[in-house]
Amino acid sequence: MFHLWDSEIPQAVKDTGIPVSIMLWSTDQYKIDRFLQFAQPGYASHAAGYNEVNQVGQGQTSPDRAVQVWYQCLRPLVEKGYTLMGPVTTSAPDGYDWMVQFFNQCGGDCHVDEVPIHWYDVRFEDFQVYINKWAGFGKPLRVTEFACQNFNGGNQPSMDQIWQFTGQAINYLESDNRILSYAPFGFMDDMYNVTPDDRLFAFQSYGLSDLGWNYVKGH
Template identity: 30%
Template sequence: MQLLVCVTLVSAFAVYVSGAALDGPKVGLAWANGNNIPLTNFLTPHVGAIHTWSPHCPDGSNSIQCYQMLWGADSGRITDFNNTVKPAGGNKNVILGFNEPNEAGQSNLSPQVACIFWHSIIEPRAKEGYTLVSPATSNAPGGIQWMQQFFQCCSDCTVNAMAVHWFGTSVSSFESWVSQWHVVFNNRDVLVTEYGFQDFNGQQHSADEVVAFYKSVGTWMDQQPWIKKYFPFGFIPSPQSGNPAALMTADGQPTALGLMILNEAY
């Protein structure tokens, strides 16, 4: 494989324009259920998109945008992506980049290797009419540095918007992190493709605290024109008891918290 030489200018960020494909209702479904759970109870006028951490779109998603993802760079995922993703059209016109490449337990790619695969697999899709969204690093301290190095190697890449992940319990930290990605990367639009209330120290929090967090960040994101979509993590079956942050019940229905987000009832 041909080695790409990184440029040294940090300011030489990739090509981008804001695309109409990212407009519309802001709430997104981070959906890992395939066709096992019907989408019917999760589609409201405030829901505008869905992603499945893959190039596949579940049944019943034709009324909203389906963002197709190249999760990682292993041969099986690349083959699946290439076989599934057709030229843009209908509700499929946005591609998401690699999932948490800065994490060993996720797609686990160096910025330089990610750049090589972006050039060969994702970049050609821009000519097919797709809006291209950056890889999404975790909110580990090195996430922004990973992305800066990616752009140093990918200065000629088309990146229309930034994907951001964040987990924690602080509203101010969430807002600061997401805003930083907008400012650092040339005021690009932002998609928060995963976010959630999670205490990494194991401290217990009340349902009221969880609700207050989602109300605050949801209201704030709705007020920022540069935040195009936000995907709470995640609409995945979970017992209601003992997990005040669950968005879906064990039998596949939205929880009260899930309904609040789906209806933007902030």
């Protein structure tokens, strides 16, 4: 599945025929207006909202506001044939607390079908613990971003550590039936604030990097 950070599907993505999840990136009004323009019956199979709601500079919003916009923009899509993925948080500890508040306020008719997860850290064992914690919501999971990356002030992992994590992660994600899909970060040239060693595409040769091939073969 393609997980977009936007509500418009690029033509190149449409041409693949792979199911797509569009996203209401934030609760800002201009994002809402754009989302409602594209979120029509048959345009995509899934819709998600919102991106990293507990993070400044991302789709930061309160659980109250998130629930309000959810019922305005996302909940009506169920009747239009969409499967709904809930808001996604960073893997910082306050993300889980945010999601607990969201579910408590959203009520029985919320219709969150699947829960997306973002995770960035360096220890595979911590990745397992995190997934088990989020499985406690009782919903199927989609790991829509993850990488062996240190955002906690320490050194970035070595290439050997990244390869070790990758092998363990693939085996685990492929075997856990609570996880519907997973998408490592990232198949892109600009890795933003993630170490380039996690890059899965080798733009110099216009093909997959060695690490990218490892994910493809593992899958």
